[in-house]
Structures are given as structure tokens and as C-alpha cells.
Amino acid sequence: MPHPLAAARHHPTETTAKRARWAPATYRPASPVLSGEDRLIASRFSYGITPALAREVRRAGGGRAWFRAQLRPQAIADAAADRVPGWWPSLSYDPVTLTRRSNDGTEHTGVVMNHYQRQLLCRRVLTRRQVLEVMTEFWESHFHVPINGDGVFGFRRDYGDTIRRHALGSFADLLFATTTHPAMGMFLDNAESTRMAPNENLGRELLELHTVGRGHYTEDDVKASARILTGWRVVSWTTWATDYRPADHWTGPVRVMGFSDANADPDGRALTRRYTDHLASHPATADRICRKLATKFVADAPPATLVAKMTRTWRRTGGDIAAVLTTMVEAGEFTRASRPKVRTPGEDVVATYRALGATPKRPTRDSDAANEIVWQCYHLGDGTHAWPRPDGPPVTNDAWSTPNRMLASYHVHYRMTGGWWPATGAGLRAPEEWLPAKRLTMAEFVDHLCRTMLGRPSTSRLLKTACHAVDVKPGARITRTHPVVRRHLPVLLTALLDTPDHLTR
Amino acid sequence: MASTPSTPPTPQAQPAQATRCSDPACAEMTDWTLSRRSLLSTAGAAGAFTAVFGDTHVRAQAATAAPAASSSGAPVLLVLSLRGGADGLSLVVPHGDPAYYRARPRLAVPADRLLVADEMFGLHPALAPLADWWRSGRVAAVHAAGLPARNRSHFAAMEEVEDADPTSSLRVGWLNRLIGLDGVRSPLQAVHMGGAVPPSSLAGPEPSLSVPDPGSVRLAADGVVSRTARRRSLRSAWGADGGADLAPLVASARSVPGLVDAFVPATSAASSVTFPGTFLGKALSFASRTIRAGVGAQVVTVDHGGWDMHADLGTVESGDMRTLATELGEALAAFLADLGPHLDRTTVVVLSEFGRRTEENSSMGLDHGYGNAMLLAGAGVLGGRVHGTWPGLTLGSDADLLVTTDYRSVLAEVVRTRFGRSTSAVFPGFSPAPVGAMAG
Numbered sequence: 001m002p003h004p005l006a007a008a009r010h011h012p013t014e015t016t017a018k019r020a021r022w023a024p025a026t027y028r029p030a031s032p033v034l035s036g037e038d039r040l041i042a043s044r045f046s047y048g049i050t051p052a053l054a055r056e057v058r059r060a061g062g063g064r065a066w067f068r069a070q071l072r073p074q075a076i077a078d079a080a081a082d083r084v085p086g087w088w089p090s091l092s093y094d095p096v097t098l099t100r101r102s103n104d105g106t107e108h109t110g111v112v113m114n115h116y117q118r119q120l121l122c123r124r125v126l127t128r129r130q131v132l133e134v135m136t137e138f139w140e141s142h143f144h145v146p147i148n149g150d151g152v153f154g155f156r157r158d159y160g161d162t163i164r165r166h167a168l169g170s171f172a173d174l175l176f177a178t179t180t181h182p183a184m185g186m187f188l189d190n191a192e193s194t195r196m197a198p199n200e201n202l203g204r205e206l207l208e209l210h211t212v213g214r215g216h217y218t219e220d221d222v223k224a225s226a227r228i229l230t231g232w233r234v235v236s237w238t239t240w241a242t243d244y245r246p247a248d249h250w251t252g253p254v255r256v257m258g259f260s261d262a263n264a265d266p267d268g269r270a271l272t273r274r275y276t277d278h279l280a281s282h283p284a285t286a287d288r289i290c291r292k293l294a295t296k297f298v299a300d301a302p303p304a305t306l307v308a309k310m311t312r313t314w315r316r317t318g319g320d321i322a323a324v325l326t327t328m329v330e331a332g333e334f335t336r337a338s339r340p341k342v343r344t345p346g347e348d349v350v351a352t353y354r355a356l357g358a359t360p361k362r363p364t365r366d367s368d369a370a371n372e373i374v375w376q377c378y379h380l381g382d383g384t385h386a387w388p389r390p391d392g393p394p395v396t397n398d399a400w401s402t403p404n405r406m407l408a409s410y411h412v413h414y415r416m417t418g419g420w421w422p423a424t425g426a427g428l429r430a431p432e433e434w435l436p437a438k439r440l441t442m443a444e445f446v447d448h449l450c451r452t453m454l455g456r457p458s459t460s461r462l463l464k465t466a467c468h469a470v471d472v473k474p475g476a477r478i479t480r481t482h483p484v485v486r487r488h489l490p491v492l493l494t495a496l497l498d499t500p501d502h503l504t505r
Numbered sequence: 506m507a508s509t510p511s512t513p514p515t516p517q518a519q520p521a522q523a524t525r526c527s528d529p530a531c532a533e534m535t536d537w538t539l540s541r542r543s544l545l546s547t548a549g550a551a552g553a554f555t556a557v558f559g560d561t562h563v564r565a566q567a568a569t570a571a572p573a574a575s576s577s578g579a580p581v582l583l584v585l586s587l588r589g590g591a592d593g594l595s596l597v598v599p600h601g602d603p604a605y606y607r608a609r610p611r612l613a614v615p616a617d618r619l620l621v622a623d624e625m626f627g628l629h630p631a632l633a634p635l636a637d638w639w640r641s642g643r644v645a646a647v648h649a650a651g652l653p654a655r656n657r658s659h660f661a662a663m664e665e666v667e668d669a670d671p672t673s674s675l676r677v678g679w680l681n682r683l684i685g686l687d688g689v690r691s692p693l694q695a696v697h698m699g700g701a702v703p704p705s706s707l708a709g710p711e712p713s714l715s716v717p718d719p720g721s722v723r724l725a726a727d728g729v730v731s732r733t734a735r736r737r738s739l740r741s742a743w744g745a746d747g748g749a750d751l752a753p754l755v756a757s758a759r760s761v762p763g764l765v766d767a768f769v770p771a772t773s774a775a776s777s778v779t780f781p782g783t784f785l786g787k788a789l790s791f792a793s794r795t796i797r798a799g800v801g802a803q804v805v806t807v808d809h810g811g812w813d814m815h816a817d818l819g820t821v822e823s824g825d826m827r828t829l830a831t832e833l834g835e836a837l838a839a840f841l842a843d844l845g846p847h848l849d850r851t852t853v854v855v856l857s858e859f860g861r862r863t864e865e866n867s868s869m870g871l872d873h874g875y876g877n878a879m880l881l882a883g884a885g886v887l888g889g890r891v892h893g894t895w896p897g898l899t900l901g902s903d904a905d906l907l908v909t910t911d912y913r914s915v916l917a918e919v920v921r922t923r924f925g926r927s928t929s930a931v932f933p934g935f936s937p938a939p940v941g942a943m944a945g
Binding site: 146148149150214299300339340341342378379380381383388389391397398400401402403404405406407408410411413414415461462464465466468469470471488490491494495498499500503504 | 658659660663664674676692701702703705712713714715717721722724725726729730731734735737738739740741742743744745747748749750751753754755756757758760761764765
């Protein structure tokens with residue numbers, strides 16, 4: 001699919017000479033870039049196309065083949081990303097230890113949750129299992145448990161890891177795992193729900209947010225939904241034990257939409273599984289989840305025909321996520337109906353690291369990139385999995401298209417390209433390392449930067465954007481002593497990041 | 506990057522851009538990582554949400570300031586949210602209720618230390634900077650105010666307070682509805698001061714502006730190469746329209762330089778008083794400059810974290826309450842003074858998501874409760890007294906101050922008297938009861 005901005009037409013009164021002046025050059029040997037469907041697949045299902053990713057896609061035999069290989073993440077060696085969680089030891093402590101350390105002033109639980117955010121962000125930068133990580137974020141946002149929810153800190157990392165295990169597997173497994181997880185129980189109060197006083201919070205959101213959506217159930221269904229879920233307790237703030245307690249399970253016949261059960265067994269765990277399986281196979285769930293996927297990965301208003309193809313696969317495979325994604329990616333609509341998707345602030349931050357070739361190192365100081373990356377996201381107004389409401393962050397463009405976001409993105413890009421924020425540990429290139437040759441024209445340099453940072457060749461619009469930013473003509477000779485390299489490189493790099501090309505995926 | 510300077514180059518026409526570590530925003534973030542209390546300031550900032558629901562089809566010129574004529578004398582509302590559940594019984598002390606001293610053998614504020622006390626209430630001594638404002642009738646309190654039903658989850662209570670519309674599942678905040686009542690769609694109408702994430706009271710279709718620090722409303726890299734280079738570059742970058750799906754992003758990008766220019770008067774205004782160097786002092790200092798500069802702000806929000814005092818709330822001599830009440834009193838008094846004549850058009854509302862339990866716990870602290878005190882200051886406020894109906898305190902480990910005034914009645918009175926707006930559009934389905942805290 002040609003990027004809509006790539007085809008920007010020249011103004012009709014523009015002279016041939018002017019057009020020639022802004023004709024993009026090609027730097028040779030050109031680093032290879034992806035195009036068409038290959039580029040679209042890699043861009044939508046990664047945190048930014050790097051030269052290394054472009055090579056991987058080509059080596060795999062194209063976008064579809066790369067995508068299929070990505071659906072088997074265990075076959076992809078990923079040492080760099082595997083090391084990341086170990087950078088913050090408290091991420092592996094149990095909830096009792098975390099509580100004690102927080103109470104005695106060693107490390108506040110909020111800080112542990114910041115580490116969790118950092119771990120995810122660094123992993124997104126570094127991982128070769130890009131599709132897995134993209135889908136983990138998608139589901140972790142869908143089954144949203146905010147990192148600052150009351151009492152979730154001791155379970156939150158395991159919650160994310162659990163989602164990652166199921167992210168490309170069966171939706172029914174994923175739904176059961178999230179619904180019964182103590183992190184979800186703490187956040188939506190199911191951990192306190194009892195047969196005497198069923199708490200409706202999770203019972204409702206399971207229907208409204210996680211599965212069928214509004215319009216398919218009644219208030220009586222919500223009450224029954226909550227009764228089904230009683231028993232999954234957490235002994236909060238003391239032992240943090242997560243045993244299922246039959247004594248707290250409401251027994252007696254239950255009916256939710258088309259689901260009914262005698263519910264005679266005080267151990268309601270099998271009942272919960274029957275119930276979430278029913279919800280996972282409900283046509284309204286299939287339609288709603290497929291539409292959300294298509295909205296996230298294809299266009300804000302995805303075509304009904306595409307959603308229908310995906311729901312057919314859902315029915316045929318019993319909600320096999322990898323199969324549904326494959327149907328989406330290989331449908332004609334994927335390229336035909338694809339429209340620009342604005343990067344969320346978090347995606348912007350991670351993609352900025354990848355565009356700059358920045359690789360966060362194991363942190364030793366607060367100022368190190370692996371620590372600061374979370375504040376970069378907060379600066380953009382998007383704390384990783386800190387969305388303040390149970391519905392999780394939106395997947396449409398408008399939410400991330402405000403003037404405020406632009407201002408903040410520009411700041412984050414500029415401070416990062418200059419090495420001012422983060423100040424250390426980002427693994428940024430030195431200015432002269434950006435030059436692919438001792439001497440080249442500005443137009444060639446811009447082409448090299450576009451290929452390296454944006455995964456695309458230069459265009460006349462990008463050439464203009466870059467040249468205007470640093471007041472240099474396309475034909476100027478650039479060497480390491482030129483002001484563009486010595487003084488103004490951050491302005492030049494920022495100019496290319498502050499474009500629709502970088503702010504969309 | 507050895508060859509780059511340690512800070513971004515100074516733009517030619519503007520003050521030096523702050524590096525991260527001198528930013529108030531950064532200070533706030535650092536506090537968040539370091540302070541155990543301040544977790545809730547971000548939970549609150551999260552009570553917030555992200556980057557502003559887009560003004561999806563705002564036209565480029567809409568992001569410029571509202572006309573000066575409407576900004577110079579127009580009413581302004583500053584909403585200061587104390588995050589974490591501030592203990593209103595410590596701030597506006599019901600010393601005339603005998604249960605108060607029985608419930609808090611260690612934490613109660615002694616009656617002889619209270620300021621501007623009447624038979625029933627008196628202010629915490631750490632609020633001393635507000636005492637003269639109270640006496641001159643510019644500051645008031647409303648006690649036993651809160652949500653219509655008890656909600657002891659920070660997260661849920663903040664959202665409920667700021668959404669203020671149980672009739673709708675749309676997540677739109679009451680301040681967003683308020684600024685949506687006119688036809689103006691400028692993000693400068695509502696400014697969140699001191700953080701990147703606006704509170705959920707500002708969530709919704711109307712655009713707003715978040716100002717982590719004064720430097721954040723500048724165009725990064727502007728004026729570094731030349732006066733015009735950066736803006737020319739951005740015009741090239743965003744010159745193509747990109748189709749309907751990109752229209753909001755393109756419109757926002759095109760509006761940014763004008764927005765930055767319109768905000769310049771706020772960045773360059775001076776203060777007439779010395780503000781405390783605290784986070785709240787800085788945020789209110791910049792709020793005052795923004796109001797006085799007349800850039801079109803009708804609503805300003807500020808979040809102040811750290812009020813979740815389960816432990817070490819302390820006494821009038823030391824402890825977290827004394828510290829935070831001092832911060833609050835000093836910063837708010839400086840703000841009222843700095844506004845000068847603009848105080849006659851500016852109303853301040855101070856509120857928190859819930860109050861705290863009546864009885865102290867074993868850790869010199871107080872657990873989550875229910876009813877609370879709200880503070881009002883400035884334009885239209887009938888000050889120097891405590892409004893509301895006192896329900897009387899009860900004892901028991903689960904007892905808390907009951908709510909006799911729905912907090913929306915207080916907000917509705919401010920909206921009606923100061924903005925002359927229909928309160929039913931701001932608080933749908935709610936019939937406010939008269940509080941009598943505002944003139945008119």
C-alpha cells in the first residue's frame with residue numbers, strides 16, 4: 001500500500017525546476033527497505049522497522065512468511081530480550097516480600113511497578129519476537145489491569161507473563177487465565193466477592209469490556225455472572241494467598257445470556273471455565289474482538305467483509321488467535337482497506353529508540369535509558385499500562401492526535417536525539433557514526449537517514465522537511481565537519497521523527 | 506555522544522530550554538519514583554488519562570487563543586485535587602463535636618491550636634497563611650461533602666468524582682462538559698498544570714492543554730538553527746493532508762506553532778509574590794501567570810499528591826499532615842495574592858476523592874473514609890465560614906463522616922454563579938441542593 005503521504009501531489013503551479021530541486025536522491029549502496037504488503041505487515045506488527053528487521057523479513061521470504069514464522073515465537077532465539085527482566089531483581093519477588101520491602105522503606109511497590117513498565121518497554125525495543133510482544137500489549141490493554149490498581153503489584157508481572165503465554169494461542173484459554181488471575185481479582189474486586197455479598201465489578205466488566213460488549217446482556221445476567229465468579233479469593237495485604245474457597249462460592253442455578261448451569265458444586269472452578277468458554281465462543285465476542293483487532297491493525301473503520309472473514313476463522317478454529325490474525329493479514333482487505341494508524345505515545349517512544357538504533361543497556365543509574373524510558377512515556381501522557389479506567393487505552397487514531405501529544409512528542413524526540421534525555425545508557429550513535437560515507441550530498445544523506453530511521457526511501461517531502469530544518473541545500477556536500485553533523489544533527493534527526501511517517505505505523 | 510553539549514542549545518529568541526532534571530515535571534516524576542506516598546499522585550494523574558481525547562476535527566486556527574476580549578474579564582475556575590484522600594477532619598477540624606477527640610486520642614488537633622475557630626470548626630494551624638484570607642471573607646469551607654454513595658477505592662472514587670455523570674457510560678469529565686458549553690474549541694480553554702496527564706475531569710471531546718512545566722509549551726528545537734528553519738520544516742512535513750484517518754493528527758500538527766505562540770504571554774509573565782519552592786508552589790505560580798496573561802484559560806487543574814496517610818499522619822508538631830497542610834496553605838495563599846485583581850474573576854475549588862475514617866488506626870494514621878471538607882476561595886465565595894450541614898461524628902473502627910452535601914451541589918453552585926451556565930448540562934440528571942457558599 002503506498003503511504004497516503006508518499007503520493008502527495010506537487011502543487012500545479014510549481015515549476016519543473018523546483019520539482020527537480022526537491023527530487024529525492026538515492027544513497028548507494030542503499031540499505032534495503034521493504035515496500036508494499038511486506039512493509040505494511042512488518043510496520044503494523046512491530047515497534048518500528050529497523051534495517052535488521054527489514055533484512056529478517058526479506059530473508060524470511062516476505063511479509064506473510066515472516067508473519068507466519070513470528071507466530072511460533074518459541075522458535076525465535078531472543079537472548080537480548082530474555083535478559084531484560086533480570087535487570088530489576090524485585091520483579092521476581094513474591095507479594096509478601098514486596099509488601100515487607102515497601103513497609104520497611106526498602107522499595108515502594110509503586111517503584112516495582114515502574115520496573116515492570118520499564119521491563120516491557122525495553123523488551124519491546126529489543127525483542128526479535130515482535131509479533132508476540134505487539135500482541136501481548138494488545139491483550140494486556142484489552143484485559144486491562146492498571147499497574148497502580150489497589151493491591152495488584154504482587155501479581156502484576158505474572159499477569160503480564162500469563163498473557164504473553166496465551167497471546168498467540170486460544171482466546172478461551174486467555175480469557176479463563178485473565179478472569180481468574182489474582183491481579184484481575186484485586187483490580188475488579190472479585191478477590192473480595194463472596195456468596196453472601198457478590199461483588200459485581202468483574203462479573204460486569206467480563207461481559208461489557210472483555211467479551212460480548214454492551215447490548216447483549218441484562219442486569220440479571222450481570223448478577224449471575226458475578227455469582228459464577230465467587231470463590232476466587234485473595235487474602236489481601238497479609239499472606240496474599242490465592243486459594244479458591246468453595247465456602248465463598250455462590251451455589252444454585254445460574255443463567256447468563258445463553259449459558260445456564262445447575263451450579264451445585266461448591267467448587268465452582270470448573271463452572272467458571274465452562275462459563276468463560278461459553279463467552280469465548282459467543283458470536284458477539286468473536287465479532288467484537290475481531291473488529292477491535294482489525295481496528296488496531298488495519299483501519300479505524302475496518303471493512304465488514306474483513307471482520308466477517310475473521311469471525312469465520314474464529315468459529316472454525318474455536319477462537320485460535322494465530323489463525324484469526326493470519327486470516328486478517330492474508331485477506332485482500334488488509335492492504336486494500338488499510339489506512340494510516342497513529343502510533344500511541346508508548347509506541348512512539350519505543351519506535352524512536354528503534355529508529356535511532358538505541359539499545360537500552362542494563363541500568364546502573366537513574367539517568368540510564370532503561371530507567372528513563374518509562375518517564376518518556378509519562379511525559380507523553382501515556383504511562384505504560386497505567387490507563388486510569390478499566391476499559392484500557394483506545395485503539396483509534398483520534399485519541400492520540402491532539403496538539404498536546406504533538407508538542408510532547410517533539411520534545412521527547414529532540415531530547416532523545418541530542419542525548420539529553422535519557423542522558424546515559426541508551427547506546428546512541430555518535431554524530432559522525434550517522435554518516436555512511438566520508439562525503440555525500442545532503443540529499444543522499446537524507447535518503448540514508450530515511451532508510452535507517454523510517455524504513456523508507458527519501459521523498460521530496462521528507463527531503464524538504466530535512467533541508468528546511470537545518471537550512472541546508474539538497475546539493476550541499478556533507479562531511480563530518482559540516483555544521484549539520486557537528487552541531488545540528490539532533491535538529492535534523494528530530495525533523496525526520498516529527499513527521500507523519502514516524503508518528504504512524 | 507561526547508561531542509554534543511550537555512543541554513539542548515538555547516533557542517535564540519527564548520529562554521533556555523530546561524534539561525530534564527531541572528524540570529518541575531521531572532521533579533514530580535522523580536518524587537513519584539522515590540516517595541512512597543506519592544504513588545497516589547500518579548494514580549491521580551492517572552485519575553486522568555492519556556493525552557487528551559482528540560479534538561478530532563479541530564481546524565488549524567481553532568487552536569489559537571480565545572479572543573482577548575473574552576479572556577480578560579472572563580471567569581476562571583481553578584480545581585485543585587488533593588490526591589490520595591485528604592483528611593478533611595484535620596484540615597477543617599470539628600472541635601465542637603466531642604466524638605472527634607474521642608476518636609483520635611493521638612491525632613486530634615488541640616482546640617487551642619486552631620485558627621479562625623468558631624463554636625464548631627477551626628482550621629489546622631499549618632493553614633496559617635490562609636487565615637487572613639478566611640477573615641477577609643475570601644476563603645470558605647463546605648463540610649461533610651462527598652459522593653452520593655461510599656466508595657473507598659482511590660481509583661474508582663477519583664473517576665466517579667471527576668466524571669460526575671452517573672447517567673452516562675461515556676467517559677467525559679465535568680470540566681470537559683463545562684468548557685464544551687461555548688463554541689470555542691481551543692485547547693487553551695482548559696489547562697492542566699504540573700503534569701503531562703490531565704485529570705479525568707478534563708477527559709472528553711473538548712481539547713485541553715497539559716503543561717508539565719512552562720518549558721513544555723514551546724516548540725522543541727525552535728530557533729536553534731534559525732528563527733524560521735524549524736517552522737518551515739514542520740510546514741513541509743505536514744503539508745499533505747493524508748486523508749480522513751490522519752486528519753486529526755495533521756490538524757493538530759498544523760495548530761501547534763500557533764498554540765505555542767498564543768501561550769507565550771503566560772510563559773513570560775512575572776510573579777508579584779514569592780511562591781514556595783514546592784511542587785504545588787511552582788504549579789500554582791504558573792497557574793497564576795497563565796490566568797493573568799489572559800491566554801483564554803477558563804479552567805485550570807492542578808493535582809497535589811501524597812494525602813493517603815494510612816500511617817504517620819502525625820500531630821500539629823510533626824508528620825505528614827503538618828507538612829502537606831503547610832504546603833497547601835503557603836502555595837494557595839501565594840496564589841491568591843499573586844492574582845491581584847484577577848482574584849475577582851478566579852474561583853478556587855479544593856477537593857479530594859474521599860475523606861478518611863473518623864477513628865485513628867494503630868499506625869498514627871487514618872484509613873479510607875467517606876465524607877470530607879472542600880475548600881473554596883476567590884471570586885463569588887461567601888467566605889469566612891464553614892458551609893454545609895454537620896451530621897455529627899460517630900465512633901467505631903468503620904465509622905466515617907457521613908455526606909450531607911453532594912459535592913456536585915457545591916460545584917454546580919460555582920458553575921451557575923460564576924459561569925452563568927446550565928448546571929444540568931454539566932451534571933446531567935442531578936438536581937443540586939442549595940449550599941449557599943457562593944454569592945448570586
